[in-house]
Amino acid sequence: MKTEKTTTRREFLGGVAALGALGLTGHPGFAWGQESARKGSRPASKLPARGEFVIRNAYVMTMDSATGDLPGADVHVKHGDIVEVGKELRAPGAQVIDGRGMIVLPGFVETHWHMWNTLLRSMSGDKREHGYFPTAASLGKVFAPEDMYQGTRLAAAEALNCGITFVHDWCHNIRGAEYAEADLRALRETGIRGRFSYGAPQGHPATETIDLADLERLHRDWKSHSNEELLALGLAWRGAFTDPKTMIPTDAARKEFDAARRLGMPISVHVSNARARAGQIGVLAKESFLGKDVQLIHAIWVTPDEIRSVAAAGSPVTFSPYTELRIGFGFPATGEFLAAGITIGLSVDTTALSGNADMFAIMKAIQNVENAKSENEFKLPARRVLELATIEGARSMGVDDRVGSLKPGKRADLIMVNTREVNLGVFSEPAHMLVEAAQPSNVDTVMVDGRILKRRGRLTAIDVEQTVGEASAALAAVRKRAGWW
């Protein structure tokens, strides 16, 4: 591998020109950011146009089982589509991106994340009354729509910086129509792909449904929110149980579930995340609450019978190892579900517990926990974990026809990882390097739907100082309103 110094002047200037075309002429800075938060924010990003690019001479991991890895290969992207993947592609007129020293792979697919919680990063405290659930509930209740916007925008910026190109925004604090609107605005402005799942506000009585009329309205008007179909709408279902002991589904739960099914919306639910909630999957199966359209979150305390019923129904599962470990839910049952042929995605869940949204670390935790549990060095190979973070995650979200692998005809969601950094040299076994050694700082370039949103290690369209400054001001105001010190 040649060094970065061999970057040609033409290629370098090409990169600079691209940034110029994005309108990146400095940033207003931190002071402006705080001022803006008081007045109401303005977008911290302006999305670049989808261009025509060819990434040359990269180590391309297509994550497509038929194609596999292609060393020294090119990826040609035009107007958001992957045109071709292969060696020495003809792409006259395309802007050339030097791929030497880079691993190119599909962007990571994140599958369950309370993005608004990013305003509460690392705020789950050390006493029961300051644990994750009371903290999110107490502060969530005093959130204004603008705070939802600030938390989700910061989360989306972090996602893109880490190489996550798809998020499942599990929005469980919709206190009125304007809350969903604000959250969606943040997703749209950042240009990320994802599913927005509509959820109950914090503190909502379990016996009352969410505002189903508002959910229907959003569904009806979805075209105006979808950002040219980058975003889809789902239901963040609270689940069937008010009392984990009796486990009798409430009328409200049934109404919400039926409404989502009637509207053709995918459903997602937290389940069996503690010993006291064991048996929930069995009840969901009995009550016909499972299916390909119903994603199960955590699913840690499960029996072999329950796993069989999940497999039979086709429900995908998502694990968020850092929150599951940090809060003491238990260990992800990755091996058991994979052995049953169940589709698994990986997730952040909440940075109030996990601290960050590092998908490299999530992959590493999933592998290490599984190998430790099974006392087997070879139980969960790195490449399999990488599949969970890309193509299988996409399958679990029902978007594998569009993203999750690098294949002609799919949309161009991809990342470039710089292997010349000190924690990644030397180039050895790429799947192992990504799962065991790589960090978000190694993500050189991120493309979503053909738009370059990170280049040479910097976000191109998001003003980070403004985003962090405004979020900090929003959190200070939230804490004040809640009397939370």
Ligand SMILES: [Zn+2]
């Ligand atoms: Zn969750």
